[in-house]
Amino acid sequence: MQPIAISGILPSASVADIRQTLESGGCSTTDRCGASAGPDDLPAAVWERIKDHPCYSEEAHHYFARMHVAVAPACNIQCNYCNRKYDCANESRPGVVSERLTPDQAVRKVVAVANEIPQLSVLGVAGPGDSLYDARKTFATFDLVAKAIPDIKFCVSTNGLALPDYVDELAQHNIDHVTITINMIDPTVGEQIYPWIYFRNRRWTGLDAAKILHERQMEGLEAVVAKGILVKINSVMIPGINDHHLMDVNAAVRARGAFLHNVMPLISDAAHGTAFGLSGQRGPTPQELKGLQDQLGGGANLMKHCRQCRADAVGLLGEDRGQEFTLDQLPDEVVYDPARRSAYRDVVEAERDDRRAAARAADQALATARDTLLIAITTKGGGRINQHFGHATEFQVYEVDRSGVRFVGHRRADNYCLGGHGDDDRLESVIAALEGIDAILTAKIGDCPRDRLEQAGLVVLEDWATDYIEPAAAAAYQRLREAPPLRRSA
Amino acid sequence: MAYKIVTSQCTACGACEFECPNGAISMKGDTYVINAAKCTECEGQFDQPQCVAVCPVPKTCIKA
């Protein structure tokens, strides 16, 4: 998949050129990260701070890119969904190994990426390991990068155990977003998730471990919020262990000032060698996940676009160009060139206003809608339906009803666990992933997959290729409700 | 008396190096190793040998 024609976004490119590029693609997204819709749903001060952060702002994730560097591989706790041979499974996709870098190597990589991918707005440290356990490496990396690229934003992810010790340092380093993974507020639940922690020079197990972790997480959360740092909470949904409990977690973290709560599904597979994988603990189905997210209130403060990207991910959410920027491909010396990033930003500002206006108009047109449809779309970014069905590695799912068009999540289409199987198998897994979806809007689709999808009961529409998502979804709703298209026979 | 690392199991996370009170652990090639001459088994310093307590892989930091 060719995620974006970056070559079209050169400093010399005209605004029209860049817009053209956005229309033909820009972001491509792959699985589950997710946040607030846009400026209408959040306090202005918070929106101002997250609007260019792809992981926090659902709108921004169409336009801006993040990268992670794996500079802090050591961890101070053990999770049952983790196999330490691989990346951290709470923030990263399970079963992958990220390239580990020293802070110096990390800076070279960040600058090389910033020169190549003008959408880059955020640098994160998020496993493997805990960013704040051996925190020197994390902070050294941020210091060096801040010198090279002053306007980049930093974020860290942590399990919270070491967090209370680093609150001042986080504030000094201008880190305005921290993610804490909190899977429980009840140590008897925690006991089933964390076999041990390492704290104050000893290993703790069982209830003691979960109790200490819980207390440190709450203390850290409160202290960081008090510093004015935005805190997002990640929770891994583990059916039968914490699925119902996450309602209480949600209430507790909101009460302490977390601005976003991101519920991610446990991804469990014996092949990953995790305790849960080996014990047969299953992950939630997309319906169970959505059910919980709905119970938690959906809306602005629940993330739904999280992609659980790997710890050395590079690019727009859902795409990973990390393999283009591995150490061996980097020149020994790289010099930062700010021109492309600033040109890109100017265009995005205008484009976002346009899209927002279109989305508002779409919402108004739906005022008389009588029921709810779930519509899946394929996009390469820019908030448009601009991706060929066959190139999609994920579908973004929008809920359409009388209150408008809302992003509610995404479904994977690339199914990385099944790599190597034939296209037929892949289409089967795509159809399974689309369970519950009423219609698919895509830029283009072949006759054969179209027939298969229609046989599976899905409506497939190409009419809104390159259009903005929201008005297209609204128009599709009206089309389906006014004159349901006849299903083509196979 | 010293500990050693079973290098075939080491994930090279570096946690033990970070915790060792005696600077006995360092990176060698792709994994970490313990310098037996510097290792005190954490005697008199901590209740548990620190490398054992922090290592994520069972039976990887063991008595030599």
Ligand code: SF4
């Ligand atoms: S037992 Fe203690 S002194 Fe010896 S290597 Fe491990 S941490 Fe260092």
Ligand code: SF4
């Ligand atoms: S803590 Fe264990 S896995 Fe990590 S570097 Fe030391 S020996 Fe290797």
